[in-house]
Amino acid sequence: MKTRFLLLALTLLFAPFAHAQDDADPPVQTQKPPEKLAPAVRDAFNLLMTSIQDDDYTGFLVGVDDNFKAALTKKMFDTVVAQMAPRQKNGYEAIYLEQLKRGAYTVHLWKLAFQDGGDDILAEMSLKDGKIGGFFLR
Template sequence: MKSTPSNQPEQSVQKTFTNLINALEQNNYTNFISQGNPAFKEGLTKQIFTHVSEQLAPRLKKGYSSVFLTKLNQQGYQVYLWKLSFKDGSDDIVARLSLKDAKVAGFWLN
């Protein structure tokens, strides 16, 4: 069995992730859902987005770093994981980006 290190996602995937994080930091719902598939756009209301953004934006604005962890293939989706660490020393977050046909199908922060 041959294993190849995949320590970085494709450039387009990294750009999508960065755009999502920036949209959260700026509380920009339109930008956040712009790369989503119809189910993602329909499932994420502006109210839910605003609630998450209000909690996360202050931490993002103080500074953070992101480290790509891995890519998974799950049920026809490409799933990418990052670790977000915050300069304020608060708890880390695992960000999970799910893509299908180059569209965002899900984005979770745990």
């Protein structure tokens, strides 16, 4: 009997607060679903990732701008391949997160989650005028 009384008392005590939020502004969304990804953006990202997995330096450079092409040496590419390709071949999921505006570039972000259970990687691909101006794996 004491338990029922206590439960009733708590219900009556907190009942006014249960509906207090109904009159308040709705909560701010902190996460929104990604906007529809343009096929050209998806294709550019897939080309980069496939080129890394297949150790295809020439293929990697197909859609990049002249500045990025000049800055990315074969040795740098080989370092990325050595770290990434084995994990990619073991299986991974690329999850599109968002796009950001940085000056004249649109930066697209992906989360790379690997089947090996290791750390996820944040991939950033910068586009300007349909060309890839940067690709970073963090």
